[in-house]
Amino acid sequence: MAELHDIRHRFPGLAGGWARFDGPAGTQVLDSAIDAMADWQRSGNNANAHGAFPASQACDALEERTTATMREFFGAGSGGIVFGPSTTANLMALSRAVGRTLGPGDEVVCTTLDHDSNVTPWVLAAEDSGATVRMAEFDGASGRLATGAVVDLIGPATRWVAVTGASNVIGTMPDLPAIAEAAHAVGARVVVDGVHRTPHVAVDVGALGCDVYATSSYKWYGPHAGVMWMADDLVDDLPAYKVRPAPATGGARWQYGTASYEALAGIDAAARFLLDTGMDAIEAHGQNRLKRLLAGLHGLVGVRVMASTGPDDVDDRAPTLQFLVEGHAPHEVAGHLATARVAVWDGHNYAVEAMVPLGLDPEAGAVRAGISAYTTDEDVDRLLGAVAAL
Numbered sequence: 001m002a003e004l005h006d007i008r009h010r011f012p013g014l015a016g017g018w019a020r021f022d023g024p025a026g027t028q029v030l031d032s033a034i035d036a037m038a039d040w041q042r043s044g045n046n047a048n049a050h051g052a053f054p055a056s057q058a059c060d061a062l063e064e065r066t067t068a069t070m071r072e073f074f075g076a077g078s079g080g081i082v083f084g085p086s087t088t089a090n091l092m093a094l095s096r097a098v099g100r101t102l103g104p105g106d107e108v109v110c111t112t113l114d115h116d117s118n119v120t121p122w123v124l125a126a127e128d129s130g131a132t133v134r135m136a137e138f139d140g141a142s143g144r145l146a147t148g149a150v151v152d153l154i155g156p157a158t159r160w161v162a163v164t165g166a167s168n169v170i171g172t173m174p175d176l177p178a179i180a181e182a183a184h185a186v187g188a189r190v191v192v193d194g195v196h197r198t199p200h201v202a203v204d205v206g207a208l209g210c211d212v213y214a215t216s217s218y219k220w221y222g223p224h225a226g227v228m229w230m231a232d233d234l235v236d237d238l239p240a241y242k243v244r245p246a247p248a249t250g251g252a253r254w255q256y257g258t259a260s261y262e263a264l265a266g267i268d269a270a271a272r273f274l275l276d277t278g279m280d281a282i283e284a285h286g287q288n289r290l291k292r293l294l295a296g297l298h299g300l301v302g303v304r305v306m307a308s309t310g311p312d313d314v315d316d317r318a319p320t321l322q323f324l325v326e327g328h329a330p331h332e333v334a335g336h337l338a339t340a341r342v343a344v345w346d347g348h349n350y351a352v353e354a355m356v357p358l359g360l361d362p363e364a365g366a367v368r369a370g371i372s373a374y375t376t377d378e379d380v381d382r383l384l385g386a387v388a389a390l
């Protein structure tokens, strides 16, 4: 399969010479996304939508263009595209609306593999409505969320299933089509937190079978923003919290106030880059760097990679992992790596339910390293060398 070559010059933020493994918390931004945002701000088109003058019409055109790009990116023939400040904000808006349709006796299934932005919004909606949240548990040893662990909790009372597309700490990807099929069989709807999945594999909401898919463009080389796809009936019919003049239908119904047009310009450019580059090439690049990183870490005495049997345990995994170094707290390891100009995160990274099953301290968590489209073998080797020096 094709691989990525020579794309690092497209990321001005890499000029500092750091090995950046902090992509799961936010990637470096692509040159064309930076330019699109700056060009927009300079253009004089900064206005507001639905006006009678050209700058306003340019705002409408930008929103239409970015919506079309995101539809293509999601493989979505229909449905609405919602732009918001973040996925957490988008999922809060969704769960708040869904909460108005729930009552005592209704159930929402969440998972322990998820980032908290796809758990707490549902817990809050359940608290407000009298509904119940049931937690499907992943297996800490393999890092896998078995389909059965979710399906066993789905029953006639299930209204929604909230599941991650990929763990933001250990990368594992649940079998979404199988989960969606079981949910739909009882009339429940499925919301996928696609934030960690989207930068690494192609998205096809039809093939996944979900009803809502949420992602954040700052994880895929664009600006800080959230983008959410919703099935037609949900986008138009769920009782969204909205002000009266806001549109009655479509994605804009869910947007709180004026869109960030500069962010739309950047989202459009970043999504175009992924489409033009090809997600197959990005996936292959990630998998190969992941294998190298895993082989190196598994070969180091005193290093433990969480929920990983070895370098070949990469199927259905985004190229993201967590590890511990014996005798050193995760924060200490991250600080040591920073002295070697290697950027990693430590802690729970908001995957708050996942730490204990992985055998980790709930707060200290582990060291997280994530591979991005610009990660090189030299980056991987620098990380390995710095860990070995501990």
Ligand SMILES: Cc1ncc(COP(=O)(O)O)c(C=O)c1O
Pocket: 024, 025, 085, 086, 087, 088, 089, 115, 117, 118, 164, 166, 167, 168, 193, 194, 195, 196, 215, 216, 225, 226
């Ligand atoms: C898997 C996952 N879901 C949700 C989020 C939250 O995204 P946002 O910061 O856009 O709210 C993150 C952020 O790290 C994430 O990794």
